Amino acid sequence: MAAPRRLAASRVLAGFGLATLVALLLADLDLARPDPWLTLRRIGGGLVAPQIGDPAALARAAALTVAFAVCGVFAGALAGFGLSFGYRLRPIRGLCILVRSVHELFWALLLLGITGLGPLTGVLAIALPYAGIFAKVFAEYLAEADPAAGRALPRRTPPLSRLLWSRLPLALPELGAYTLYRLECGLRSSAVLGFVGLPTLGYLLETDFRQANYGAAAATLGVYLALILPIRYWMRLRLVPLWLGISVWLLSRHPTPPMGDGALWRFMNDAVPAPIRSGDWAGLWPWLGKLLGDQALPGVIATLILSQLALALAAAVAVIGFPLIVRRVAGRMGALLGHLALVLSRSIPDYMLAFLILQVTGPSMIPAILALGLHNGAIIAHLMGRQGDALVPKLRPDAPRGLRLAAWELLPRLSGNFFALCLYRWEIIVRDSAILGLLGIATLGFYVDAAVQELRTDRAVLLLMVAAMLTLGIDTLSGWIRARMRLSAPGMRRAEPEQAEAA
Structure with missing residues (x-):
């Protein structure tokens, strides 16, 4: 059977260009602000003269931003590592695809009804989609490792043992490097979780902007950039156990609001379509x-x-x-x-x-x-x-x-x-x-x-x-x-x- 004809780049570019023109005609591109330049000048003034109103609150939000990121990423890495060994199986691969296709903020919105505004919500909101990503990437790293070492093992060695003793040691440097890269992504995700109420830097940023306190917002943004820009210097692989221990300690000291008994059951019950809950199958x-x-x-x-x-x-x-x-x-x-x-x-x-x-x-x-x-x-x-x-x-x-x-x-x-x-x-x-x-x-x-x-x-x-x-x-x-x-x-x-x- 002949191979399918190669798709020309010019045709792809023309197709996306046409789609862009159609989207441009349908998009809502109106400026809703009566005087955007006035707002821009005020924000610029805040950026020029940042103000730290409450240093303790800013430091705590920065620490919790790092803690949510570290715990969420490593929980996702641990789960993804386990899932990577069975990623070839269709049910496991389907589960990983499903969890990673839902954004961290969507996971946080769902989890708020089960675990509330507590540390577990932030950690799981990052860990769940990251577990699906880690599973796919780790599985590819393991599959692409040099198989030569496996030939030295006895012929009847079980597949899992062969993977652990031959391919895993070769892939470990790449697994570690990718996990550190994901920590940078996790820090971004952790900061954004503040926009749904979790006590990270995003929460302070949103609060300051809502109150038109642009100087304090600039200080919060500056602290965030001071964390993420040099992350490759302070987040080293040999320091990971230290950061993980500090993060777990910080989150364990953060108060967890009571959600009452049966929160998970209530969520699962409410997730069933309303007509089915009421027995009205005809109305589904x-x-x-x-x-x-x-x-x-x-x-x-x-x-x-x-x-x-x-x-x-x-x-x-x-x-x-x-x-x-x-x-x-x-x-x-x-x-x-x-x-x-x-x-x-x-x-x-x-x-x-x-x-x-x-x-x-x-x-x-x-x-x-x-x-x-x-x-x-x-x-x-x-x-x-x-x-x-x-x-x-x-x-x-x-x-x-x-x-x-x-x-x-x-x-x-x-x-x-x-x-x-x-x-x-x-x-x-x-x-x-x-x-x-x-x-x-x-x-x-x-x-x-x-x-x-x-x-x-x-x-x-x-x-x-x-x-x-x-x-x-x-x-x-x-x-x-x-x-x-x-x-x-x-x-x-x-x-x-x-x-x-x-x-």
């Missing part, structure tokens, strides 16, 4: 049709519109941004400044960045598009810039410099990686577009949040299932396009291209 289909038609369908459409525009912006940011960190293009000082700009853009979580822009523009798709485009574009640009720097010594001696080098030499050579990275990030952008509905944008997250606020757990669970299926559908479509284009990003795992940073 009308209930389902109304929910899907009035909330799920508009939410899916808004999520796809937002994510398409964000993907287009991310692609533009990547093309413009990657030459900024190539020394032969931008120069030594220019590359340093470009690297700083990209690090800042990818270090601030897209949800937090959207919240900050929302204070200026008001509720519309604009802050979400800008936040998702800048954050994901900076990630792609950083990876392409590293690849471009590695390509420069291999170019011919008379190769041009500056922008001509980027346009005529580097970009054509990196075009395959560019498409691959954009398609990798597409699924993540769609997942994050759904969660940005918590900020008032009418994506799926908006309807999930409304259902949670109204204590309609059955509606929230069904809408989360729709969000998960949408994410999985985009991931499948992205994989199909990459396969038809025969794309792969050199030096990057199939699971997460940005994990190359962990190397």
Whole structure:
């Protein structure tokens, strides 16, 4: 049977370009603020003169941000490590796909009804999706380890023992490096959990902005950046037991609000659709049709519109941004400044960045598009810039410099990686577009949040299932396009291209 015809990059680009134009026509791009420049000036004044009103509260929020991240990531790593040995089994693989397709904030919203605003909610909200991610990545690392050592074992050695004694020792350095990389992601997730009420830096940031206390908000943002920017220096593998012990101690001292007996049972009962709980099976289909038609369908459409525009912006940011960190293009000082700009853009979580822009523009798709485009574009640009720097010594001696080098030499050579990275990030952008509905944008997250606020757990669970299926559908479509284009990003795992940073 003949191999399927290769999908041309021009056709993919034309298809995404057409989708972007359609999304641009349908998007809500109105500025709701009467005077956004006045708000911007006030925020700028706060950034210039940050104020630490309560140092003890700020220090405690910073410590709990780190504690939630460390405990959540290592709980997820432990669970993912165990699941990775059976990842080839369809039920385990399906479970991992399901838990990682739901955003940490969605998990937190669900868990609030079971464990309340306690430490367990924050730890599980990070650990559950990360367990699915770790299982997939760890399984790939183990599968790709050199099998030569296994040939020295007796022929009748059980498969699990063969894996533990031959492949695991070879994969351990990569497992450790990836876990440290995930800690950086976990720190971003932990900070964002403050927006649903957990006592992390995100909670202080939201409170200060709601009260127009921009100086205190700037101080909180500065503390967050002071934690995450040098994380590779203070979070070393040999120091992990120390940080884990301190984090467990901090969370054990944090008060847990009483939830009453039977909280889990009440949640499971409320998650059953209302017609079934009342015994009205005939009313199930009308209930389902109304929910899907009035909330799920508009939410899916808004999520796809937002994510398409964000993907287009991310692609533009990547093309413009990657030459900024190539020394032969931008120069030594220019590359340093470009690297700083990209690090800042990818270090601030897209949800937090959207919240900050929302204070200026008001509720519309604009802050979400800008936040998702800048954050994901900076990630792609950083990876392409590293690849471009590695390509420069291999170019011919008379190769041009500056922008001509980027346009005529580097970009054509990196075009395959560019498409691959954009398609990798597409699924993540769609997942994050759904969660940005918590900020008032009418994506799926908006309807999930409304259902949670109204204590309609059955509606929230069904809408989360729709969000998960949408994410999985985009991931499948992205994989199909990459396969038809025969794309792969050199030096990057199939699971997460940005994990190359962990190397």
